Amino acid sequence: xxxxxxxxxxxxxxxxxxxxxxxxxxxxxxxxxxxxxxxxxxxxxxxxxxxxxxxxxxxxxxxxxxxxxxxxxxxxxxxxxxxxxxxxxxxxxxxxxxxxxxxxxxxxxxxxxxxxxxxxxxxxxxxxxxxxxxxxxxxxxxxxxxxxxxxxxxxxxxxxxxxxxxxxxxxxxxxxxxxxxxxxxxxxxxxxxxx
Numbered sequence: 555x556x557x558x559x560x561x562x563x564x565x566x567x568x569x570x571x572x573x574x575x576x577x578x579x580x581x582x583x584x585x586x587x588x589x590x591x592x593x594x595x596x597x598x599x600x601x602x603x604x605x606x607x608x609x610x611x612x613x614x615x616x617x618x619x620x621x622x623x624x625x626x627x628x629x630x631x632x633x634x635x636x637x638x639x640x641x642x643x644x645x646x647x648x649x650x651x652x653x654x655x656x657x658x659x660x661x662x663x664x665x666x667x668x669x670x671x672x673x674x675x676x677x678x679x680x681x682x683x684x685x686x687x688x689x690x691x692x693x694x695x696x697x698x699x700x701x702x703x704x705x706x707x708x709x710x711x712x713x714x715x716x717x718x719x720x721x722x723x724x725x726x727x728x729x730x731x732x733x734x735x736x737x738x739x740x741x742x743x744x745x746x747x748x749x
Contacts, residue, residue, distance in 0.1 A: 572704060572705055573661070573693075573704050573739065574703060575736045575737070575739050578734075578736065579660065579661075579691045579734075579736075579739055579741065580604060580605060580608050580660065580691070581608070582691065582733060582734040582741045583605055583608065583609075583658060583660055583689055583691040583741055584608040584609060584611070584612050585733075586687075586689045586733050586741055586743050587609050587612050587613065587656055587658065587687070587689060588612060590655065590656065590685070590686075590687055591655065592612075592613040592616045592655045592656045593615070593616055593617065593655055594616060594617050594618075594619070594652075594653070594654045594655055594656075595609055595610070595613065595616045595617070595618050595619070595654060595655070595656045595657070595658065596619050596620070596621070596649070596650060596652075596654040596656070596657045596658075596681070597609065597618065597619070597620040597621070597657075597658050597659070598621060598645060598649075598657065598658070598659035598662055598663070598674075598678075599621070599622055599623075599645060599659055599660075599661070599662025599663070599665075600620035600621065600622045600627070600628070600631055600640070601622055601624075601627045601631070601660075601661075601662075602627055602630040602631050602634065603620065603630070603631030603634040603635045603638070604634075604660070605658055605659075605660040605691070606618055606620050606631070606634075606635055606638065606658075607634055607635065609656070609658055610635070613656070616655075616656070617639075618635060618637070618638040618639070619638065619639045619640075619641070619650050619654070620635065620638055620639070620640050620641070621640075621641045621642070621643040621645075621647075621649075621650065622640075622642065622643075623642065623643065623644045623645075624642075625642050628640045628641075628642060645662060645663065645665070645666055645670070645674055646666070646670060646673075646674075648677075649677050649678070649681045650681075651681075652680075652681035652682065652683070653681065653682060653683040653686070654681055654682055654683065654686060655682070655683050655685075655686050655687070656686065656687050656688075656689070657678050657681065657682060657686070657687075657688045657689070658688075658689045658690075658691075659689070659690050659691070659692070660691040660692065661691065661692055661693065662692070663690055663692050664692045664693045664694075664711055664712060664713040664714075665710055665711065665712065666712060667712045668712075668714055668718060668722075670712075671714060671718075671719065671722055672722040672725065672726075675688075675722045675723055675725070675726040675728070675744075676725075676726045678726070679726040679727045679728060679746060682746050683746075684746060684747065684748050684749040685745070685746060685747070685748035685749065686745075686746050687743065687744065687745050687746075688723070688728060688743070688744040688745075688746075689733075689741065689742070689743050689744075690719070690740075690741065690742045690743075690744075691739070691740070691741045692713070692739070692740065692742075693706065693711070693713045693738055693739060694713050694714065694715060694716055694719070694735075694738055694739065694740045695713050695714060695715045695738070696735075696737060696738045697715075701737040701738050702737075702738050703737050703738055704738050704739070713738070716732060716735070716740055716742065719742055720732070720742065723742065723744040726744075727746060727747070728744030728745060728746060729744065729745045729746075729747070730742060730743065730744040730745075731743050
């Protein structure tokens, strides 16, 4: 699942081949964004902008900021998201200035190791508005090894368990829950207290 071998023109074809439940993952992420007032959205590791498109359909009036480390991927995202503010940044870099009401990430955070995820979750919590929501849809280490279906290279891909991620989210101040699990994919939702 390493994005380093993705090319923007073939990204969707490759990701849907490597991640059989990709379309369902996107639907669940969008569903998890419902029920909150969203004026500003930050999409982490936006790639070609697929997740951001789903979110903006749910929140058409929201201002979108999206980051990705690949300028080539952002060039494709610009065509899909002409009104968005797109920035070349890595997940390890300083996040764009908040506050945001919603921060999402699909298939990007698993590229960070455990301490990197814990650090990102702390930075996300500081960037969200009170009452804001953080949604992660990503590859996980499943409890049953037979549930591994997504190719993982072990170098760029560093998935964690659900329990580890829920712990890091709680440590960052989130009330976290599991929204969906299918084999080695999960959607986790973290809500910050309203104030």
